[in-house]
Amino acid sequence: MCLAIPGKIVEIAPDNPNSALVDVVGMRRRVDLGLLEDDRPVPGDWVLIHVGFAMSKISEVDALEQMRTLEMLGECEAAVQEVRGYGLEETEDKQAS
Amino acid sequence: MKYVDEFRDPELITRAADEIRRLADPNRHYRLMEVCGGHTHAIYRFGLKDVLPPNIELIHGPGCPVCVLPMGRIDDGLSIAMQPDVIFAAFGDMMRVPGTHGNPLEHKARGMDVRIVYSPTDAIKLAKMNPQKHVMFFAIGFETTAPSTALTLQRAKAEGIHNFSIFCNHVTIIPAIRAILDSPDMRLDGFIGPGHVSTVIGCRPYEWIAKNERKPIVVCGFEPLDLLQSIVMLLTQLQKDEAKVENQYKRVVPWEGNRAALKAMAETFQLRPYFEWRGLGFISQSALRIREEYAEWDSEQRFHVPGIRVTDPKAAQCGEVLKGVLKPAQCKLFGKECTPENPVGALMVSSEGSCAAYYNYEHRKANLVTTISASA
Numbered sequence: 001m002c003l004a005i006p007g008k009i010v011e012i013a014p015d016n017p018n019s020a021l022v023d024v025v026g027m028r029r030r031v032d033l034g035l036l037e038d039d040r041p042v043p044g045d046w047v048l049i050h051v052g053f054a055m056s057k058i059s060e061v062d063a064l065e066q067m068r069t070l071e072m073l074g075e076c077e078a079a080v081q082e083v084r085g086y087g088l089e090e091t092e093d094k095q096a097s
Numbered sequence: 098m099k100y101v102d103e104f105r106d107p108e109l110i111t112r113a114a115d116e117i118r119r120l121a122d123p124n125r126h127y128r129l130m131e132v133c134g135g136h137t138h139a140i141y142r143f144g145l146k147d148v149l150p151p152n153i154e155l156i157h158g159p160g161c162p163v164c165v166l167p168m169g170r171i172d173d174g175l176s177i178a179m180q181p182d183v184i185f186a187a188f189g190d191m192m193r194v195p196g197t198h199g200n201p202l203e204h205k206a207r208g209m210d211v212r213i214v215y216s217p218t219d220a221i222k223l224a225k226m227n228p229q230k231h232v233m234f235f236a237i238g239f240e241t242t243a244p245s246t247a248l249t250l251q252r253a254k255a256e257g258i259h260n261f262s263i264f265c266n267h268v269t270i271i272p273a274i275r276a277i278l279d280s281p282d283m284r285l286d287g288f289i290g291p292g293h294v295s296t297v298i299g300c301r302p303y304e305w306i307a308k309n310e311r312k313p314i315v316v317c318g319f320e321p322l323d324l325l326q327s328i329v330m331l332l333t334q335l336q337k338d339e340a341k342v343e344n345q346y347k348r349v350v351p352w353e354g355n356r357a358a359l360k361a362m363a364e365t366f367q368l369r370p371y372f373e374w375r376g377l378g379f380i381s382q383s384a385l386r387i388r389e390e391y392a393e394w395d396s397e398q399r400f401h402v403p404g405i406r407v408t409d410p411k412a413a414q415c416g417e418v419l420k421g422v423l424k425p426a427q428c429k430l431f432g433k434e435c436t437p438e439n440p441v442g443a444l445m446v447s448s449e450g451s452c453a454a455y456y457n458y459e460h461r462k463a464n465l466v467t468t469i470s471a472s473a
Contacts, residue, residue: 052215
């Protein structure tokens with residue numbers, strides 16, 4: 001809950017500037033941008049996500065390193081499960097495996 | 098440190114470790130507290146203690162929201178969900194946290210409608226999907242998660258979702274640090290400040306620690322190099338007899354924090370006069386409650402809440418461990434009655450709790466060594 005998951009903004013909903021489709025660990029889910037009102041991210045930007053809300057913008061290098069840290073902390077699997085939203089979120093697997 | 102090679106710049110890690118050895122006065126013992134549970138977890142996971150000289154002691158702080166939540170609050174939340182047609186929704190972290198009569202998952206096995214959500218907005222979705230039921234979201238966390246709860250309250254109100262409420266257990270970090278500094282048996286030389294809490298509150302709220310308490314504090318990231326660099330920054334200040342707030346995690350933490358997040362929190366929450374913390378007791382103005390304007394979405398105003406108080410088992414010494422007076426393994430219950438599989442005390446509950454982190458990485462390792470040498 002306290003560790004942040006990095007994600008890359010794919011698209012911002014045309015009808016709602018607070019709702020972005022974000023690529024997180026190879027999956028896509030809706031993330032709320034309401035907390036980045038002062039510094040709105042655009043598609044291609046990386047953000048740190050806490051409990052479904054983007055909390056800060058970060059660089060791509062830092063985002064990838066953050067993923068490694070999560071992996072090493074053994075939190076990655078939990079993060080993926082969380083991002084899937086326990087069935088509540090319609091996620092799509094980017095890597096059609 | 099066994100994992101050094103896997104990181105982005107092992108040479109920098111070695112250099113930071115050398116710098117720490119150079120800066121640490123061999124005639125002095127340093128007690129540095131990492132406030133955040135995420136840091137505690139990282140310190141054990143990456144074996145950072147192995148690279149630090151023995152006179153640098155890391156004390157694990159109160160920054161694990163699941164650990165400091167009194168059992169009575171879990172009982173209260175569960176008692177709301179025992180009422181007809183109520184769905185209990187919470188983060189996955191909450192599911193194994195014991196209440197007096199079992200954790201949420203055990204209640205689910207007995208028939209309670211318990212759902213894991215990733216985000217408080219998922220709880221709103223649940224409410225929309227179950228219009229005939231009431232969804233109670235068990236909100237927990239420091240300033241890292243409180244803004245998300247705040248925006249969720251605003252969204253629920255704006256969208257007119259009436260079968261949804263929040264049982265608010267958000268706490269704030271500054272009063273907890275103050276309580277620790279006020280404790281007479283606590284002697285600390287400096288703080289490794291929380292990273293993601295600071296994304297929201299910024300660095301200014303820590304200035305009193307430097308000014309009034311004369312302790313250095315460095316806001317820190319979660320990678321091994323971040324932690325080592327923060328220790329270098331603390332030792333540099335201590336060597337010069339300085340006490341400043343510094344920001345090691347500049348790539349994520351702005352000095353002023355996140356204005357939109359603070360605004361949403363101010364609009365939806367107010368400070369409770371006092372709140373109970375496991376291990377630390379009652380701390381004044383240390384937690385958030387939902388404002389009157391959002392009463393309809395406040396489980397505490399909407400439902401009868403029994404206000405259950407459960408005393409921690411006397412034998413568990415969580416308070417002493419939390420304040421750094423005892424090491425996890427020095428508690429009488431550690432690794433015996435109290436384990437991550439069957440936690441008695443608060444700090445064994447979450448992977449970010451110092452006892453669970455110590456148990457998972459140090460205790461298991463030590464036991465393995467004993468077993469191997471015994472069988473050799």
